[in-house]
Amino acid sequence: MAEKEKLTMAICSGDLERALAAFMLAVTGASMGMEVKMFFTFWGLNIIKKNEGGIKSKGLMRKMLNFMNRGGSKRLKISKFNMFGLGTWMMKRLMKDSNMPSIDEFITMAHEMGVELIACTTTCGVMGLPAEEDTFRSEVDSLTGAAYFLGEARQSKVTLFI
Amino acid sequence: MAEKEKLTMAICSGDLERALAAFMLAVTGASMGMEVKMFFTFWGLNIIKKNEGGIKSKGLMRKMLNFMNRGGSKRLKISKFNMFGLGTWMMKRLMKDSNMPSIDEFITMAHEMGVELIACTTTCGVMGLPAEEDTFRSEVDSLTGAAYFLGEARQSKVTLFI
Amino acid sequence: MAEKEKLTMAICSGDLERALAAFMLAVTGASMGMEVKMFFTFWGLNIIKKNEGGIKSKGLMRKMLNFMNRGGSKRLKISKFNMFGLGTWMMKRLMKDSNMPSIDEFITMAHEMGVELIACTTTCGVMGLPAEEDTFRSEVDSLTGAAYFLGEARQSKVTLFI
Numbered sequence: 001m002a003e004k005e006k007l008t009m010a011i012c013s014g015d016l017e018r019a020l021a022a023f024m025l026a027v028t029g030a031s032m033g034m035e036v037k038m039f040f041t042f043w044g045l046n047i048i049k050k051n052e053g054g055i056k057s058k059g060l061m062r063k064m065l066n067f068m069n070r071g072g073s074k075r076l077k078i079s080k081f082n083m084f085g086l087g088t089w090m091m092k093r094l095m096k097d098s099n100m101p102s103i104d105e106f107i108t109m110a111h112e113m114g115v116e117l118i119a120c121t122t123t124c125g126v127m128g129l130p131a132e133e134d135t136f137r138s139e140v141d142s143l144t145g146a147a148y149f150l151g152e153a154r155q156s157k158v159t160l161f162i
Numbered sequence: 163m164a165e166k167e168k169l170t171m172a173i174c175s176g177d178l179e180r181a182l183a184a185f186m187l188a189v190t191g192a193s194m195g196m197e198v199k200m201f202f203t204f205w206g207l208n209i210i211k212k213n214e215g216g217i218k219s220k221g222l223m224r225k226m227l228n229f230m231n232r233g234g235s236k237r238l239k240i241s242k243f244n245m246f247g248l249g250t251w252m253m254k255r256l257m258k259d260s261n262m263p264s265i266d267e268f269i270t271m272a273h274e275m276g277v278e279l280i281a282c283t284t285t286c287g288v289m290g291l292p293a294e295e296d297t298f299r300s301e302v303d304s305l306t307g308a309a310y311f312l313g314e315a316r317q318s319k320v321t322l323f324i
Numbered sequence: 325m326a327e328k329e330k331l332t333m334a335i336c337s338g339d340l341e342r343a344l345a346a347f348m349l350a351v352t353g354a355s356m357g358m359e360v361k362m363f364f365t366f367w368g369l370n371i372i373k374k375n376e377g378g379i380k381s382k383g384l385m386r387k388m389l390n391f392m393n394r395g396g397s398k399r400l401k402i403s404k405f406n407m408f409g410l411g412t413w414m415m416k417r418l419m420k421d422s423n424m425p426s427i428d429e430f431i432t433m434a435h436e437m438g439v440e441l442i443a444c445t446t447t448c449g450v451m452g453l454p455a456e457e458d459t460f461r462s463e464v465d466s467l468t469g470a471a472y473f474l475g476e477a478r479q480s481k482v483t484l485f486i
Contacts, residue, residue: 025308025311029312061414065405100284125419160322161323161486190470253450321483
C-alpha cells in the first residue's frame with residue numbers, strides 16, 4: 001500500500017484567523033487522505049491550552065505570564081480590528097452565519113479525523129506553561145520538541161509555518 | 163516538454179510588507195519560469211478587494227465589518243510603526259525611492275506574467291465579503307476553497323504560508 | 325557522497341518569538357545534518373542589524389525610519405502583551421530560566437554550525453537601511469535578492485516563511 005502524503009504545520013501564532021486557517025487546512029487535508037500533523041509552539045500553544053483555569057505554574061514570572069495570557073481556544077482574538085473584543089465577536093458571529101465550525105469544534109473534528117495535535121515542549125517554558133499533559137486539552141496527542149517537527153517536515157509533501 | 167515547477171502561496175495577512183514579499187516572490191518566480199499561484203484568504207482578501215467602494219454586503223454585521231475594514235490595495239498598512247499612517251506613508255515613499263512597484267503595480271505585473279490570483283471563498287463570509295467575482299479586482303482569476311489550495315500545494319516545489 | 329538535505333527559511337518578521345522559532349529550527353536542522361539558509365527580509369532585517377548605533381542612512385526619510393525602528397537583536401519584542409516592554413522582559417527572564425539561548429547566542433551558535441545568514445538587498449531600501457555589509461553583524465554571510473531565495477527554496481526539502 002502506498003504511504004500517505006504528509007501535511008505538517010507549525011502553528012506559532014495564536015491569532016483567531018490563523019488558527020482557523022490551520023484547522024481548515026488540517027481538516028481538508030485529512031479528508032483528502034493526507035496524514036496531518038499540527039505542531040503548536042509559542043502563542044500557538046494558547047489554542048490547545050485547557051480552557052478551564054487551574055493551570056498551576058510554578059514561580060512568580062510564570063504565574064504572571066499565565067495570568068496576562070490566559071489562552072484557551074475560546075479566548076483567541078483576531079489580529080486586527082479586535083477593538084476590545086468587538087471585532088472578534090463580529091467575526092465569531094459571521095463564522096456562525098457561514099456555518100464555519102468554532103475552534104473548539106475544529107479541534108474535536110480534527111482529532112476524530114486522525115489529525116495529530118502536538119505541543120512543543122521547548123517553548124512551554126518561555127510561555128509560562130508547565131510542559132505536562134495536564135496543561136493541554138485531552139485531544140492533544142503528544143508533547144515533543146523541534147527535532148520531531150523537522151523530522152516530520154523532511155518527509156512531508158507540504159509543510160507550512162503559520 | 164517538462165512541466166513547470168510550481169510555487170504556491172497562501173496569503174493570510176493583509177500587512178503591507180507581507181503583501182510586498184508575496185508579490186516579489188510571485189514575480190520573481192514567474193520570471194524564473196515557475197508556475198505561480200497566489201491564494202488569498204482572511205486579511206489577505208483585502209489585498210485583492212476592489213479599491214472603489216460599493217461592495218454591497220448583506221446583513222448588519224457584514225456591513226459593519228466592511229466599514230471598519232475597507233481594505234483594497236491602497237489601504238494596506240505596515241504591521242509595526244504604522245503610527246496613524248506615518249510609518250506606512252514613509253515606507254511607501256521609500257518604495258518609490260527604491261523603484262519598488264506599488265501593490266497595484268505588482269498586481270498588474272503579476273497578472274500579466276501569468277501569475278494566478280485566487281480568492282478563498284470559504285473565508286469571504288467571515289470577512290464580511292460577498293463571495294462573488296464582483297467583490298474583487300478584475301485581475302483575480304478565480305474563487306475557490308481550501309481543497310484547491312492543498313491540491314496545488316501537493317504538486318508544488320515550493321509552498322509558502324504568508 | 326549524498327548531498328545534504330536543505331532547510332531554507334525566509335524571515336519576514338522581527339517579533340522575538342518568531343525569531344526564536346527560526347533559530348531553534350536552524351540550529352536543530354544543522355545538528356540533524358541539514359544545510360540551513362536563513363534569508364532575512366523586511367522586519368526580519370532587524371534581527372541581524374548591528375546592535376550598536378552608527379548606521380549612516382542617507383536622506384531624511386531613511387534617517388527617520390531608522391530612528392523609529394532602531395532594531396538589532398537586543399531590541400526585538402514579542403508580538404503580543406509587550407506592555408511597554410514588561411511582557412518582553414518577562415519572556416526573556418523565562419528564556420534564561422529555561423536555559424534557552426538569547427537571540428545573540430543563537431546567532432553565534434547558528435553561524436558556528438554553518439547556518440548561512442543572508443540579508444535581502446531588495447528590502448533594505450524600504451526599511452531605510454543601506455544595503456551594505458556594514459549595516460549587519462559580522463555573522464551575516466551575504467547580501468542578495470529574492471531570486472537567490474527562490475533558487476534555494478526550489479532545491480530544499482523544507483522551506484518556511486516565518
